[in-house]
Amino acid sequence: MSQGEMLGPVDDAVGYVLKQAAVALRNAMDAALRPLHLTVPQYACLELLGQHPGLSNAELARGTFVTRQSMNVVLRGLEDRGLVTRPVTAPRGRELPTVLTQAGLDHLRTASVAIRRIEKKMCGDLTPAQQKGLLEALATCVRSLADTP
C-alpha cells in the first residue's frame, strides 16, 4: 500500500480528495521535470512566460500561487541559467517585464510535452464530458471560495 486507500469517510470529503489529487499531480510533475533539472515552480514560471511574455515578477507570483519573494528567487535562478531575461531598468513603474530566451523556449518545449503527458495520464480514464465537468466544477469551487463572506 504505497498510498493510503482504506481510510474510510475521509475519502468522501471533497477537500481530502482534492488535496490527494493535487499531491499526486505534484509528485508526478516533479518526477517528470527532474531529468530536465526543473522544479515545478520553475516550470510554471516558464509556461506562464511562454503564454504571456513580458509578465512582471508580481504577476508571475500571482499566476503560480506563490509570493513575490519566492518568485523572485525562481526568476534569479532561471536568469542565472540563461532561460529568461529581465531588463536592468524598469521601462514603466517598477515592473521588470520578463521574457524567455531561446534556451528558455527550448527548455519550455521539452518540459511542456512531459507535463502534457502527465495531464493526459491523469485524465486518461475520464470521458471528455467528465473532463469538462471536472474543469468547470473546480472553477466553480475556486469562485465560491473567493467570495469574501
Next chain:
Amino acid sequence: MSQGEMLGPVDDAVGYVLKQAAVALRNAMDAALRPLHLTVPQYACLELLGQHPGLSNAELARGTFVTRQSMNVVLRGLEDRGLVTRPVTAPRGRELPTVLTQAGLDHLRTASVAIRRIEKKMCGDLTPAQQKGLLEALATCVRSLADTP
C-alpha cells in the same frame, strides 16, 4: 484583481485549475483554523485520529500526505498541548498507536464544523450531481496517476 483571472490558456489546463482550487481551499482552511490555534496538518491529524483511533505515526503521515518526520513534529506539538496521547512503549512492533484525549476531541469537534462550513461554501454552487461527479473524477485522476508506467 486579487487572484489571477485573465490568464488565458492555462485556465483550460486541468492541472492548473486543480492547483488553484487546492491553494484556495488551503488558504480558506488556514483562515478558519487560525482562531483555534490549529494548522492544517494538525487538523488533518486530529480528523484522521477521530475517525481511526490508534493510528501510528507512519499511517498518519501517509493519510495526510506528509513525511513521517513532519508528522512526528505535528504529533509532538499536539502531545505537548494535551490533545493526543501516545504510549511510551510500543505494544506491537515499533508502532506507537495515537489516540485523542478529551481535549483533543473537543478541539476536533469545533474545528470540524468550521472545516465543514468551508467545504459547504466551496461546493455550494454545485448541484449534488456535479459534486458527486467531481468526487468521482478526482478519485479517478488519483488512481490514474498512481499507475506506475
Next chain:
DNA sequence: TGCTCTATGTCAGGACTTTGACATAGCAGA
C-alpha cells in the same frame, strides 16, 4: 502642486517540510 494610497521589487528572518541516515522490530524464505 502636494498628499495619500496602492503596487512593485528586494532584503532579512523565521517557520515549516523534506531528504538522508541510523537503530530497531517483525516477517518470509533458504
Next chain:
DNA sequence: TCTGCTATGTCAAAGTCCTGACATAGAGCA
C-alpha cells in the same frame, strides 16, 4: 535457525516557502 527485507520511529541537516519590513514609482484627489 538465521538471514535478508521491509517498516517504523527518530535525529540531524538542508531546502523551500512565507511573514515582516523597507524604499520607490505611479494613480487619484484636495
